[in-house]
Amino acid sequence: MKKEMVCISCPMGCHLTVEGEGDNWTVTGNSCKNGERYGIQEMTDPRRILPTTVVIKGAMISRLPVKTAQEIPKGKLFDAMDELSKVVVEAPVKVGDVVLKNVCDTGIDVIATKTMPAV
Amino acid sequence: MYDIIVIGGGPAGLAAAVEAKKEGVDNILILERDRELGGILNQCIHNGFGLHTFKEQLTGPEYAGRYIDMAMDLKIPYKLNTMVLDMERKDDDTKVVHAINEEDGYMALEAKAVILTMGCRERTAGAIGIPGFRPAGVFTAGTAQRFINMEGYMTGKEVVILGSGDIGLIMARRMTLEGAHVKCVCEIMPYSNGLTRNIVQCLDDFNIPLKLSHTITFIHGKDRVEAVDVTQVDENLKPIPGTTETIPCDTLLLSVGLIPENEISRGAGVEIDRRTQGPSISELCETNLPGVFAAGNVVHVHDLVDFVSQEAALAGKGAARYVKGHLEEDINFTTVNGDGIGNVVPEKITVANLDDSVNCYMRVRKVSTDTVINCYIGDEKIATKKARKFVPAEMVNFKIKKSDLEKYHDGELKFVVEPKEA
Numbered sequence: 001m002k003k004e005m006v007c008i009s010c011p012m013g014c015h016l017t018v019e020g021e022g023d024n025w026t027v028t029g030n031s032c033k034n035g036e037r038y039g040i041q042e043m044t045d046p047r048r049i050l051p052t053t054v055v056i057k058g059a060m061i062s063r064l065p066v067k068t069a070q071e072i073p074k075g076k077l078f079d080a081m082d083e084l085s086k087v088v089v090e091a092p093v094k095v096g097d098v099v100l101k102n103v104c105d106t107g108i109d110v111i112a113t114k115t116m117p118a119v
Numbered sequence: 120m121y122d123i124i125v126i127g128g129g130p131a132g133l134a135a136a137v138e139a140k141k142e143g144v145d146n147i148l149i150l151e152r153d154r155e156l157g158g159i160l161n162q163c164i165h166n167g168f169g170l171h172t173f174k175e176q177l178t179g180p181e182y183a184g185r186y187i188d189m190a191m192d193l194k195i196p197y198k199l200n201t202m203v204l205d206m207e208r209k210d211d212d213t214k215v216v217h218a219i220n221e222e223d224g225y226m227a228l229e230a231k232a233v234i235l236t237m238g239c240r241e242r243t244a245g246a247i248g249i250p251g252f253r254p255a256g257v258f259t260a261g262t263a264q265r266f267i268n269m270e271g272y273m274t275g276k277e278v279v280i281l282g283s284g285d286i287g288l289i290m291a292r293r294m295t296l297e298g299a300h301v302k303c304v305c306e307i308m309p310y311s312n313g314l315t316r317n318i319v320q321c322l323d324d325f326n327i328p329l330k331l332s333h334t335i336t337f338i339h340g341k342d343r344v345e346a347v348d349v350t351q352v353d354e355n356l357k358p359i360p361g362t363t364e365t366i367p368c369d370t371l372l373l374s375v376g377l378i379p380e381n382e383i384s385r386g387a388g389v390e391i392d393r394r395t396q397g398p399s400i401s402e403l404c405e406t407n408l409p410g411v412f413a414a415g416n417v418v419h420v421h422d423l424v425d426f427v428s429q430e431a432a433l434a435g436k437g438a439a440r441y442v443k444g445h446l447e448e449d450i451n452f453t454t455v456n457g458d459g460i461g462n463v464v465p466e467k468i469t470v471a472n473l474d475d476s477v478n479c480y481m482r483v484r485k486v487s488t489d490t491v492i493n494c495y496i497g498d499e500k501i502a503t504k505k506a507r508k509f510v511p512a513e514m515v516n517f518k519i520k521k522s523d524l525e526k527y528h529d530g531e532l533k534f535v536v537e538p539k540e541a
């Protein structure tokens with residue numbers, strides 16, 4: 001199998017060509033190692049970081065920005081949004097605090113991306 | 120009297136203040152009109168910031184947080200909810216900043232140097248003149264972003280986006296994830312103005328169509344948006360009759376460009392470059408007014424915040440040198456945009472102020488491959504910038520060595536897009 005794609009691992013946006021099958025892939029067009037990793041991952045198990053917000057009580061504003069600590073499978077983005085829509089946290093929160101463990105059984109936690117003091 | 124007053128506490132203002140403090144200037148004050156520091160990054164909850172600076176993919180609030188922490192660690196004073204109204208320069212070169220907040224009321228604050236870091240604002244529907252009423256449901260993409268990400272308020276369910284700049288693309292994904300149906304993104308140009316990675320991860324991932332060479336020719340609905348007319352345009356960007364499609368929607372997001380916010384600069388007599396719509400600046404970000412510096416989106420619209428921080432650090436350094444009386448003011452070079460280049464920043468260069476090189480930031484006018492950007496002084500080519508592809512959406516950072524400039528003493532640096540030599 002052969003596919004052309006744009007690497008989204010950084011704003012350079014290198015144009016990759018990924019060729020191969022099973023466990024055996026070659027990536028060309030990348031400017032760094034992350035591009036190779038991305039190209040292979042995109043063919044075998046595409047994943048994305050999910051940045052979103054959850055409800056926060058007792059802070060200056062009503063939404064706390066969060067993200068998955070690592071990429072989660074692309075197919076689980078909407079399920080993760082569903083799970084996160086039920087989460088309510090209380091201020092204070094520090095950047096990096098876990099707001100939801102093991103989102104959608106991915107083994108990956110969702111963490112706060114902003115420090116919000118209680119008011 | 121303050122040594123330095125920084126107007127605007129976004130990433131540019133923070134980086135400038137941090138650098139000035141590190142250069143040994145203590146008496147600094149940051150003035151910010153919002154309820155917190157961090158600027159526009161507070162609403163940019165997506166990841167993709169800071170790869171150059173921190174070698175990781177941070178979200179906007181995380182990136183801002185790092186600079187806020189640096190400023191706090193250095194104990195740099197700041198005032199929030201404080202709106203700067205205007206600024207003037209007195210005959211003895213003192214700068215007076217007029218500002219207002221609830222606690223202190225009206226203030227006239229004096230400083231030796233001022234750094235302008237007010238960022239930019241978005242173009243609106245009025246600014247681009249789409250026919251039709253101005254019903255509820257028409258938002259700039261940034262306003263919608265603030266509503267959704269900070270107030271938790273969804274702006275609509277059936278969405279059309281005009282303009283494929285990064286904010287529009289990011290909002291297409293954001294609204295889709297929040298359960299809205301984004302019907303399409305229309306772009307009047309034959310190419311997108313956003314980063315390619317955003318087209319992939321914001322549109323392609325969710326099968327949202329990008330209609331290039333299409334614009335919105337009419338907004339239907341009087342109280343609330345009911346539909347928009349989407350029409351194809353020809354190579355002169357004129358609508359092609361008979362190609363109009365009416366798309367029902369309750370929300371129209373506009374992502375049609377940013378304009379540097381320069382009312383204060385203009386009022387103070389800062390010279391504005393008509394190409395960038397921001398102040399003309401030197402290699403250390405000094406404007407035409409001695410002791411008045413500018414950096415970040417107020418100077419020219421950046422697509423990467425890392426470059427904002429880099430540029431702003433120079434402004435901090437420049438202001439610190441000015442305060443200490445170490446800033447050289449003899450301009451050796453001016454920069455000009457030749458064929459294929461839209462604008463160049465900085466506009467003027469004093470070689471004596473450079474460490475070992477100067478970063479010239481520029482935008483190309485159109486997409487090209489198999490080209491290079493050459494830098495000339497007179498007829499002599501002094502440097503070449505290579506890339507696989509040049510696109511208007513991605514600012515080019517062209518580094519010119521101090522040693523190359525020293526060979527000439529003075530002149531005009533001209534940047535030109537030319538075919539790659541075989």
Ligand SMILES: Cc1cc2nc3c(=O)[nH]c(=O)nc-3n(C[C@H](O)[C@H](O)[C@H](O)COP(=O)(O)OP(=O)(O)OC[C@H]3O[C@@H](n4cnc5c(N)ncnc54)[C@H](O)[C@@H]3O)c2cc1C
Nearest residue numbers: 127129130131151152158159203237238286415416423424
């Ligand atoms: C929607 C969006 C998405 C982006 N996505 C990315 C991305 O993915 N990756 C990336 O690297 N970059 C991205 N950027 C760019 C980056 O966010 C900006 O380049 C950066 O925030 C600019 O910093 P700044 O300090 O110049 O301006 P701003 O962040 O706008 O800060 C200006 C500050 O000045 C204050 N101010 C203005 N006028 C006054 C006044 N009169 N008195 C007092 N205070 C005042 C404002 O309140 C604000 O806090 C994005 C930008 C936007 C808008």
Ligand code: SF4
Nearest residue numbers: 007010013014031035
């Ligand atoms: S290959 Fe490396 S440099 Fe190129 S886009 Fe991917 S991460 Fe960035």
